[in-house]
Amino acid sequence: MHVILMGPQGSGKGTQAERLLPRLGLVSIATGELFRNAARLGTPLGLRAKSLMDRGELVPDDVTIGLVEEKLDALGVLRSRDPAVLGALYDGFPRTEAQARALDDALGRRSERVDSVVLIDVPRERLVERLAGRRVCANGGHVYHTVFNPPKVEGVCDICGAPLVQRADDTPDAVRRRLETYFRTTEPLLAFYRGRGLLKTVDGDAPIDEVTEAIVRAVQPVPSGAGRVG
């Protein structure tokens, strides 16, 4: 089973990914993690990715896809030893239609395919509220939220007593701009998977447990012969 998890910053995607991995028996394929691990292991692709990132450059698709393929090979070995491992959950990859096609090819060579693409959908203004409520302490970087995780005393860090500040990129305007960019660049990818009938949308503006259950239901294979409702 290969499941791609999508959602903007503030959608709770990272939290859901952590819950889904053990629940669905999947291993994580997240590009940031792939880059860090490959660099640590010192593989040729990992060293190339690291040198690009150290220079502040984007890692090109061929390197990213090469790392994903290495991970798929490792997954194949793992699955041959551990029947509890059923596949992979992708987070942060693919980002573009070109990467999506490359993933299709890579899986096709292994007689596998993408089974589901799940979008965690949260209304844009709710995302702004979630992200713009973030406050960090000026001293230790301890993180709070004005609504969801407020400090005991307003504007003061519980842990170290330093004043809480809003980062420049967490203001409502900055958050709206960031989300605008995300939706603009992601829409072609969503359209690609929608066109293949793989895209499933879950309501991300619900309690964390409910979102997890909705995703689990969304990725379960439809029994053959069963009618689809809706």
Ligand SMILES: [Zn+2]
């Ligand atoms: Zn603090």
